Amino acid sequence: MNFQNHFQNHQNLHSFGFALNNVLHIKQPVNFPPYLTSIEWHLTFHPYDDNDKNVFVLNLLAKSGSNDSNENNENNENILFCYDISSIVMYTKSLYSNEILRFGAKNIKIIEDGRGYRGYSMKAPRKTLVDNMIFGVNLYPFHLGATNIERSIRSKNVPKNLISDLINELKNPNQNQADVMFIIQGKRLYVKSSILILKSDHFKLMFNGNWKETKDQEEEDKESNIKYVIEITDFNY
Incomplete structure (x- = not known):
């Protein structure tokens, strides 16, 4: 178990x-x-x-x-x-x-x-x-x-x-409970990578593949609507 x-x-x-x-x-x-x-x-x-x-x-x-x-x-x-x-x-x-x-x-x-x-x-x-x-x-x-x-x-x-x-x-x-952060329209959303992996094949490929994490740079998505992003990441509900 x-x-x-x-x-x-x-x-x-x-x-x-x-x-x-x-x-x-x-x-x-x-x-x-x-x-x-x-x-x-x-x-x-x-x-x-x-x-x-x-x-x-x-x-x-x-x-x-x-x-x-x-x-x-x-x-x-x-x-x-x-x-x-x-x-x-x-x-x-x-x-x-x-x-x-x-x-x-x-x-x-x-x-x-x-x-x-x-x-x-x-x-x-x-x-x-x-x-x-x-x-x-x-x-x-x-x-x-x-x-x-x-x-x-x-x-x-x-x-x-x-x-x-x-x-x-x-x-x-x-915020320490999460290991992924999105910046959408100036607001920060926090989520566990394990949730994203279970929800989306795209995130599964990204997190399980070869990629490099950089904490010294933050890219802000100014195009996406924050409600849409919440719906995508809202795996549990």
């Missing part, structure tokens, strides 16, 4: 996913590596639901990047409520086709594990699984205003450092 990371960050979307092989033969839960930004995200694939063997489960837990234990306890209690449930989409995708299933607020519920971490859980029929898949999460940015916070966490107080962490994450995605 092995898996491959898939990360994308751009202005309107913050997302991560993992490619997993031999899915239909997995019997035990698979804990994917944490996705680290100002928030530490933990995604787990459970091949079977405890109460229904015809269903699989995806769990997403999150905790703050704060080093203070007291702040961590309070952050872990509130962190998921700062992400409105309508802004989170879990998805599954066949690795070798364009088949994709998205699961939004109607399919996702809030959970809490034994350590006090809160998160989201999604269940779906096992018949939708194939042997080689990508399991992932899309986080759609929204404004962290007083209305959102009051509705999301009711009367609880939100740590100030948590709010700043979330705003920083949404406005400044972790």
